[in-house]
Amino acid sequence: MNLFWLILQFIFIGSLTFGGGLVAITFLFDVFVTGNIISEAFYLQMITIAESTPGPIAINLATYLGFSQFGMLGSVITTLSFILPSMLLIWTLYPLYRWRANSPYLQSLMIGLRVVVFGIILIAMVRMGLSFIEALTMTPIQTLSLSLLTLLFMPQMKNRPYILLMIGAVFGILFF
Protein backbone atom coordinates (compact mmCIF):
# COMPACT_ATOMS: atom_id res chain seq x y z
CA MET A 1 0.00 0.00 0.00
CA ASN A 2 1.70 3.17 -1.13
CA LEU A 3 0.64 6.53 -2.45
CA PHE A 4 1.46 5.71 -6.03
CA TRP A 5 -0.71 2.59 -5.95
CA LEU A 6 -3.54 4.64 -4.46
CA ILE A 7 -3.28 7.23 -7.24
CA LEU A 8 -3.43 4.51 -9.89
CA GLN A 9 -6.49 2.94 -8.26
CA PHE A 10 -8.36 6.22 -8.21
CA ILE A 11 -7.42 7.13 -11.78
CA PHE A 12 -8.59 3.67 -12.81
CA ILE A 13 -11.89 3.96 -10.94
CA GLY A 14 -12.37 7.54 -12.09
CA SER A 15 -12.19 6.46 -15.71
CA LEU A 16 -14.69 3.62 -15.23
CA THR A 17 -17.53 5.22 -13.30
CA PHE A 18 -19.91 5.60 -16.21
CA GLY A 19 -23.37 6.75 -15.30
CA GLY A 20 -22.44 8.71 -12.20
CA GLY A 21 -20.57 8.45 -8.95
CA LEU A 22 -22.86 5.90 -7.30
CA VAL A 23 -21.08 3.09 -9.09
CA ALA A 24 -17.85 4.22 -7.40
CA ILE A 25 -19.30 2.80 -4.16
CA THR A 26 -19.01 -0.70 -5.65
CA PHE A 27 -15.56 -0.13 -7.14
CA LEU A 28 -14.14 1.34 -3.95
CA PHE A 29 -15.61 -1.51 -1.91
CA ASP A 30 -13.66 -3.95 -4.05
CA VAL A 31 -10.40 -2.06 -3.61
CA PHE A 32 -10.61 -1.17 0.07
CA VAL A 33 -12.85 -3.70 1.82
CA THR A 34 -12.18 -6.79 -0.29
CA GLY A 35 -8.53 -5.75 -0.31
CA ASN A 36 -8.59 -5.75 3.52
CA ILE A 37 -7.48 -2.14 3.84
CA ILE A 38 -10.48 -1.00 5.86
CA SER A 39 -13.34 -2.88 7.54
CA GLU A 40 -16.81 -3.15 6.02
CA ALA A 41 -18.36 -1.43 9.06
CA PHE A 42 -16.02 1.54 8.63
CA TYR A 43 -16.82 1.69 4.93
CA LEU A 44 -20.56 1.81 5.62
CA GLN A 45 -19.92 4.64 8.07
CA MET A 46 -17.98 6.44 5.34
CA ILE A 47 -20.92 6.07 2.96
CA THR A 48 -23.25 7.52 5.57
CA ILE A 49 -20.93 10.49 6.09
CA ALA A 50 -20.37 10.92 2.35
CA GLU A 51 -24.08 11.05 1.71
CA SER A 52 -24.86 13.23 4.73
CA THR A 53 -22.46 16.01 3.81
CA PRO A 54 -22.77 18.30 0.81
CA GLY A 55 -20.96 17.40 -2.39
CA PRO A 56 -21.07 14.49 -4.81
CA ILE A 57 -20.88 11.17 -2.98
CA ALA A 58 -17.92 9.87 -5.00
CA ILE A 59 -15.88 12.98 -4.21
CA ASN A 60 -16.69 12.70 -0.52
CA LEU A 61 -15.77 9.02 -0.46
CA ALA A 62 -12.52 9.64 -2.33
CA THR A 63 -11.57 12.43 0.08
CA TYR A 64 -12.43 10.34 3.11
CA LEU A 65 -10.61 7.23 1.93
CA GLY A 66 -7.55 9.27 0.97
CA PHE A 67 -7.55 10.94 4.36
CA SER A 68 -7.88 7.65 6.20
CA GLN A 69 -4.74 6.36 4.48
CA PHE A 70 -2.42 9.33 4.09
CA GLY A 71 -4.02 12.28 5.90
CA MET A 72 -4.51 15.64 4.25
CA LEU A 73 -2.14 14.93 1.37
CA GLY A 74 -3.93 11.64 0.68
CA SER A 75 -7.35 13.21 0.51
CA VAL A 76 -6.27 15.86 -2.01
CA ILE A 77 -4.45 13.32 -4.13
CA THR A 78 -7.22 10.71 -4.24
CA THR A 79 -9.88 13.28 -5.12
CA LEU A 80 -7.78 14.83 -7.87
CA SER A 81 -6.87 11.43 -9.32
CA PHE A 82 -10.53 10.48 -9.29
CA ILE A 83 -11.65 13.51 -11.31
CA LEU A 84 -8.62 13.67 -13.62
CA PRO A 85 -9.81 11.11 -16.23
CA SER A 86 -13.28 12.56 -16.58
CA MET A 87 -11.85 16.07 -16.77
CA LEU A 88 -9.48 15.19 -19.59
CA LEU A 89 -12.12 13.15 -21.38
CA ILE A 90 -14.66 15.95 -21.30
CA TRP A 91 -12.18 18.44 -22.66
CA THR A 92 -11.46 16.14 -25.60
CA LEU A 93 -15.01 14.83 -25.98
CA TYR A 94 -16.66 18.22 -26.01
CA PRO A 95 -15.40 19.43 -29.40
CA LEU A 96 -16.02 15.94 -30.79
CA TYR A 97 -19.52 15.92 -29.43
CA ARG A 98 -20.36 19.30 -30.90
CA TRP A 99 -19.16 17.96 -34.22
CA ARG A 100 -21.11 14.70 -34.13
CA ALA A 101 -23.86 15.06 -31.55
CA ASN A 102 -26.17 12.63 -33.33
CA SER A 103 -23.70 9.84 -33.97
CA PRO A 104 -25.55 6.54 -33.38
CA TYR A 105 -22.39 5.15 -31.76
CA LEU A 106 -22.36 7.78 -29.03
CA GLN A 107 -26.11 7.44 -28.49
CA SER A 108 -26.13 3.66 -28.15
CA LEU A 109 -22.98 3.67 -26.00
CA MET A 110 -24.68 5.99 -23.57
CA ILE A 111 -27.92 4.02 -23.38
CA GLY A 112 -26.20 0.64 -23.28
CA LEU A 113 -23.52 1.43 -20.73
CA ARG A 114 -26.14 2.91 -18.46
CA VAL A 115 -27.96 -0.44 -18.43
CA VAL A 116 -24.78 -2.38 -17.68
CA VAL A 117 -23.63 0.05 -15.02
CA PHE A 118 -26.99 -0.11 -13.32
CA GLY A 119 -26.33 -3.76 -12.51
CA ILE A 120 -23.01 -2.83 -10.92
CA ILE A 121 -24.64 -0.08 -8.85
CA LEU A 122 -27.15 -2.63 -7.58
CA ILE A 123 -24.27 -4.50 -5.93
CA ALA A 124 -23.59 -1.55 -3.64
CA MET A 125 -27.28 -1.38 -2.85
CA VAL A 126 -27.46 -5.08 -1.98
CA ARG A 127 -24.51 -4.70 0.39
CA MET A 128 -26.12 -1.69 2.05
CA GLY A 129 -29.44 -3.52 2.04
CA LEU A 130 -27.88 -6.30 4.13
CA SER A 131 -26.93 -3.77 6.82
CA PHE A 132 -30.39 -2.31 6.57
CA ILE A 133 -31.94 -5.74 7.15
CA GLU A 134 -29.57 -6.22 10.07
CA ALA A 135 -30.86 -2.96 11.57
CA LEU A 136 -34.37 -4.12 10.84
CA THR A 137 -33.94 -7.35 12.81
CA MET A 138 -32.12 -5.67 15.70
CA THR A 139 -34.49 -2.74 16.17
CA PRO A 140 -37.52 -3.48 13.99
CA ILE A 141 -39.99 -0.86 15.24
CA GLN A 142 -37.55 2.05 15.28
CA THR A 143 -36.03 1.21 11.90
CA LEU A 144 -39.40 0.76 10.28
CA SER A 145 -40.87 3.96 11.66
CA LEU A 146 -37.81 6.01 10.69
CA SER A 147 -37.96 4.56 7.16
CA LEU A 148 -41.63 5.46 6.88
CA LEU A 149 -40.97 8.93 8.26
CA THR A 150 -38.26 9.44 5.63
CA LEU A 151 -40.50 8.21 2.82
CA LEU A 152 -43.29 10.46 4.03
CA PHE A 153 -41.24 13.66 4.06
CA MET A 154 -39.05 12.90 1.05
CA PRO A 155 -41.23 14.65 -1.57
CA GLN A 156 -41.30 17.92 0.40
CA MET A 157 -37.59 17.81 1.20
CA LYS A 158 -36.41 17.10 -2.31
CA ASN A 159 -33.91 19.96 -2.40
CA ARG A 160 -33.16 19.93 1.30
CA PRO A 161 -32.16 16.35 2.13
CA TYR A 162 -30.04 17.56 5.06
CA ILE A 163 -33.24 18.16 7.03
CA LEU A 164 -34.11 14.48 6.63
CA LEU A 165 -30.62 13.54 7.76
CA MET A 166 -30.94 15.72 10.83
CA ILE A 167 -34.23 14.02 11.61
CA GLY A 168 -32.41 10.69 11.25
CA ALA A 169 -29.65 11.78 13.63
CA VAL A 170 -32.06 13.06 16.27
CA PHE A 171 -34.22 9.97 15.90
CA GLY A 172 -31.15 7.78 16.31
CA ILE A 173 -30.04 9.58 19.47
CA LEU A 174 -33.52 9.35 20.97
CA PHE A 175 -34.52 5.82 20.12
CA PHE A 176 -31.55 3.63 19.18
Added chain:
Amino acid sequence: MEFFQLGLITFGGGIAMLPVIKATALKHHWIEEKDWEEIVTLSQLAPGAIAVNCANLIGYRSLGLLGSLMAIFGMITPPMLIITLIALGFESILNLPLVLAALRGMFIVVFILLMKAIYTLGKLAWKQWWMIPISLLSFVLAYFNLLAPAGILLLSGLMILSLTWMKNRKHK
Protein backbone atom coordinates in the same frame (compact mmCIF):
# COMPACT_ATOMS: atom_id res chain seq x y z
CA MET B 1 -17.39 33.69 -9.47
CA GLU B 2 -19.60 31.84 -7.11
CA PHE B 3 -18.92 28.32 -8.21
CA PHE B 4 -18.33 27.42 -4.57
CA GLN B 5 -22.06 27.52 -4.12
CA LEU B 6 -22.30 24.49 -6.39
CA GLY B 7 -20.26 22.32 -4.06
CA LEU B 8 -22.40 23.27 -1.11
CA ILE B 9 -25.79 22.67 -2.65
CA THR B 10 -25.20 19.29 -4.27
CA PHE B 11 -26.14 16.83 -1.57
CA GLY B 12 -25.47 13.31 -2.70
CA GLY B 13 -24.74 14.58 -6.17
CA GLY B 14 -25.91 12.87 -9.30
CA ILE B 15 -29.04 13.13 -11.34
CA ALA B 16 -31.26 14.26 -8.46
CA MET B 17 -29.20 17.41 -8.07
CA LEU B 18 -29.12 18.44 -11.74
CA PRO B 19 -32.18 20.72 -11.52
CA VAL B 20 -30.58 22.59 -8.62
CA ILE B 21 -27.33 23.02 -10.56
CA LYS B 22 -29.27 24.17 -13.60
CA ALA B 23 -31.15 26.82 -11.63
CA THR B 24 -27.90 28.15 -10.14
CA ALA B 25 -26.12 28.22 -13.48
CA LEU B 26 -28.98 30.03 -15.19
CA LYS B 27 -29.31 32.53 -12.37
CA HIS B 28 -25.66 33.54 -12.77
CA HIS B 29 -25.88 33.47 -16.57
CA TRP B 30 -23.04 30.99 -16.86
CA ILE B 31 -25.01 29.15 -19.51
CA GLU B 32 -28.16 29.60 -21.52
CA GLU B 33 -31.28 27.44 -21.38
CA LYS B 34 -30.56 25.87 -24.77
CA ASP B 35 -27.10 24.66 -23.69
CA TRP B 36 -28.46 22.67 -20.80
CA GLU B 37 -29.53 19.50 -22.55
CA GLU B 38 -26.17 19.11 -24.21
CA ILE B 39 -24.41 19.58 -20.87
CA VAL B 40 -26.57 16.97 -19.16
CA THR B 41 -26.03 14.42 -21.91
CA LEU B 42 -22.27 14.86 -21.88
CA SER B 43 -22.05 14.81 -18.08
CA GLN B 44 -23.63 11.38 -18.12
CA LEU B 45 -21.73 10.10 -21.12
CA ALA B 46 -18.34 10.76 -19.54
CA PRO B 47 -17.16 8.70 -16.56
CA GLY B 48 -16.93 10.26 -13.12
CA ALA B 49 -19.33 12.06 -10.83
CA ILE B 50 -22.13 13.63 -12.86
CA ALA B 51 -22.15 16.80 -10.78
CA VAL B 52 -18.41 17.33 -11.32
CA ASN B 53 -18.71 16.74 -15.06
CA CYS B 54 -21.61 19.14 -15.13
CA ALA B 55 -19.56 21.82 -13.35
CA ASN B 56 -16.71 21.17 -15.77
CA LEU B 57 -18.95 21.78 -18.78
CA ILE B 58 -20.71 24.80 -17.32
CA GLY B 59 -17.34 26.37 -16.56
CA TYR B 60 -16.08 25.51 -20.02
CA ARG B 61 -19.09 27.10 -21.68
CA SER B 62 -18.75 30.32 -19.77
CA LEU B 63 -14.98 30.85 -19.54
CA GLY B 64 -13.22 28.07 -21.43
CA LEU B 65 -10.56 25.92 -19.77
CA LEU B 66 -10.02 28.42 -16.97
CA GLY B 67 -13.75 28.37 -16.24
CA SER B 68 -13.68 24.58 -16.18
CA LEU B 69 -10.93 24.50 -13.62
CA MET B 70 -12.61 27.15 -11.51
CA ALA B 71 -15.96 25.39 -11.59
CA ILE B 72 -14.47 22.00 -10.68
CA PHE B 73 -12.42 23.61 -7.94
CA GLY B 74 -15.55 25.30 -6.62
CA MET B 75 -17.49 22.06 -6.79
CA ILE B 76 -15.01 19.89 -4.91
CA THR B 77 -13.35 22.24 -2.41
CA PRO B 78 -16.26 22.69 0.04
CA PRO B 79 -17.01 18.95 0.28
CA MET B 80 -13.31 18.16 0.66
CA LEU B 81 -12.93 20.64 3.49
CA ILE B 82 -16.02 19.35 5.25
CA ILE B 83 -14.99 15.71 4.95
CA THR B 84 -11.48 16.49 6.13
CA LEU B 85 -12.84 18.29 9.18
CA ILE B 86 -15.15 15.39 9.93
CA ALA B 87 -12.40 12.84 9.43
CA LEU B 88 -10.15 14.84 11.77
CA GLY B 89 -12.67 15.04 14.58
CA PHE B 90 -14.44 11.86 13.82
CA GLU B 91 -11.97 9.19 14.82
CA SER B 92 -12.02 10.45 18.38
CA ILE B 93 -15.76 10.90 18.80
CA LEU B 94 -16.65 7.77 16.84
CA ASN B 95 -16.80 5.66 19.97
CA LEU B 96 -19.29 7.83 21.81
CA PRO B 97 -22.62 5.98 22.08
CA LEU B 98 -24.48 9.18 21.21
CA VAL B 99 -22.62 9.59 17.92
CA LEU B 100 -23.06 5.92 17.07
CA ALA B 101 -26.80 6.17 17.67
CA ALA B 102 -27.06 9.29 15.50
CA LEU B 103 -25.09 7.55 12.75
CA ARG B 104 -27.38 4.53 12.86
CA GLY B 105 -30.38 6.79 12.42
CA MET B 106 -28.67 8.64 9.59
CA PHE B 107 -27.71 5.41 7.87
CA ILE B 108 -31.38 4.45 7.58
CA VAL B 109 -32.24 7.83 6.06
CA VAL B 110 -29.27 7.56 3.70
CA PHE B 111 -30.34 4.10 2.63
CA ILE B 112 -33.86 5.29 1.80
CA LEU B 113 -32.49 8.32 -0.07
CA LEU B 114 -30.12 6.12 -2.08
CA MET B 115 -32.96 3.72 -2.90
CA LYS B 116 -34.84 6.68 -4.32
CA ALA B 117 -31.78 7.67 -6.39
CA ILE B 118 -31.49 4.08 -7.64
CA TYR B 119 -35.14 4.07 -8.57
CA THR B 120 -34.69 7.25 -10.62
CA LEU B 121 -31.63 5.78 -12.31
CA GLY B 122 -33.48 2.54 -13.05
CA LYS B 123 -36.36 4.33 -14.69
CA LEU B 124 -33.85 6.18 -16.83
CA ALA B 125 -31.80 3.11 -17.70
CA TRP B 126 -34.51 0.54 -18.40
CA LYS B 127 -36.16 2.00 -21.44
CA GLN B 128 -37.18 -1.43 -22.73
CA TRP B 129 -37.98 -4.66 -20.89
CA TRP B 130 -35.14 -6.68 -22.41
CA MET B 131 -32.65 -4.32 -20.80
CA ILE B 132 -33.52 -5.64 -17.33
CA PRO B 133 -31.88 -9.07 -17.76
CA ILE B 134 -28.75 -7.33 -19.12
CA SER B 135 -28.40 -5.32 -15.92
CA LEU B 136 -29.00 -8.46 -13.90
CA LEU B 137 -26.34 -10.27 -15.91
CA SER B 138 -23.77 -7.59 -15.15
CA PHE B 139 -24.87 -7.69 -11.51
CA VAL B 140 -24.34 -11.46 -11.28
CA LEU B 141 -21.01 -11.36 -13.14
CA ALA B 142 -19.61 -8.66 -10.87
CA TYR B 143 -21.19 -9.85 -7.62
CA PHE B 144 -19.77 -13.34 -7.84
CA ASN B 145 -16.42 -12.08 -9.11
CA LEU B 146 -16.82 -13.92 -12.40
CA LEU B 147 -15.57 -10.88 -14.27
CA ALA B 148 -14.06 -7.64 -13.00
CA PRO B 149 -16.38 -4.62 -13.40
CA ALA B 150 -13.77 -3.00 -15.65
CA GLY B 151 -13.85 -6.06 -17.92
CA ILE B 152 -17.64 -6.01 -18.01
CA LEU B 153 -17.66 -2.37 -19.07
CA LEU B 154 -15.02 -2.88 -21.73
CA LEU B 155 -16.71 -5.96 -23.21
CA SER B 156 -20.17 -4.45 -23.22
CA GLY B 157 -18.80 -1.24 -24.74
CA LEU B 158 -17.25 -3.21 -27.58
CA MET B 159 -20.44 -5.24 -28.02
CA ILE B 160 -22.58 -2.12 -28.17
CA LEU B 161 -20.29 -0.54 -30.76
CA SER B 162 -20.25 -3.64 -32.97
CA LEU B 163 -24.02 -4.12 -32.72
CA THR B 164 -24.54 -0.50 -33.74
CA TRP B 165 -22.11 -0.99 -36.60
CA MET B 166 -24.01 -4.07 -37.85
CA LYS B 167 -27.34 -2.29 -37.56
CA ASN B 168 -26.01 0.65 -39.53
CA ARG B 169 -24.76 -1.64 -42.29
CA LYS B 170 -28.11 -3.35 -42.61
CA HIS B 171 -29.84 -0.02 -43.10
CA LYS B 172 -27.59 0.94 -45.98
